[in-house]
Amino acid sequence: MFVPSHLASGYLLGKLFKKSPWTVYPFMPILLFASVLPDIDGIFSDTVAGHHSILHTPLFWIIVFGGLTLTNMVFKNIQLKPISLGLLLGTQLHLLTDWFTARTVGIQWLFPFSHKDYFLYPIRPEYGQGSVWGMIQNPYFSFYMENTCLFWIEIGVIMCGGALFIYTWINRKKYNNT
Numbered sequence: 727m728f729v730p731s732h733l734a735s736g737y738l739l740g741k742l743f744k745k746s747p748w749t750v751y752p753f754m755p756i757l758l759f760a761s762v763l764p765d766i767d768g769i770f771s772d773t774v775a776g777h778h779s780i781l782h783t784p785l786f787w788i789i790v791f792g793g794l795t796l797t798n799m800v801f802k803n804i805q806l807k808p809i810s811l812g813l814l815l816g817t818q819l820h821l822l823t824d825w826f827t828a829r830t831v832g833i834q835w836l837f838p839f840s841h842k843d844y845f846l847y848p849i850r851p852e853y854g855q856g857s858v859w860g861m862i863q864n865p866y867f868s869f870y871m872e873n874t875c876l877f878w879i880e881i882g883v884i885m886c887g888g889a890l891f892i893y894t895w896i897n898r899k900k901y902n903n904t
């Protein structure tokens with residue numbers, strides 16, 4: 727999945743939650759940041775197919791969440807709840823959507839207990855031998871668009887996220903004016 731669709735799916739997920747001590751500010755900014763965070767391993771990888779490091783495994787982020795929760799139990803920092811939940815949900819959503827839209831590399835759901843790669847549609851690692859910066863160029867981009875169902879789902883997620891953001895923004899302005 728591409729960065730704009732990761733951000734849009736993170737925004738849509740964040741909007742599903744009612745206000746609580748876990749979802750107050752900075753829950754949404756952290757959730758958006760975390761929805762793209764695993765892809766920083768792309769900076770350190772030579773190929774698209776090889777860019778999934780430990781950052782693309784669920785257990786790593788569950789351990790981070792556990793560490794932050796323990797820290798919160800000791801220091802009772804009011805912001806640690808929304809930060810830890812935003813980080814957990816954003817990264818797990820990233821992995822779920824990467825699994826769903828996998829084209830050249832899947833997700834190792836059971837790492838480190840198994841190195842098996844999981845994906846929904848058959849993957850073609852041979853198309854992912856270029857750099858991650860080549861993802862928005864051909865031939866990778868046209869290969870990615872070959873699965874039209876997934877491509878339009880990504881476009882749909884971006885449109886829904888964008889529409890909801892604009893709707894929320896307009897209504898906030900109205901609210902502020904009254």
Ligand SMILES: [Zn+2]
Pocket residue numbers: 764765782820824
């Ligand atoms: Zn990813």
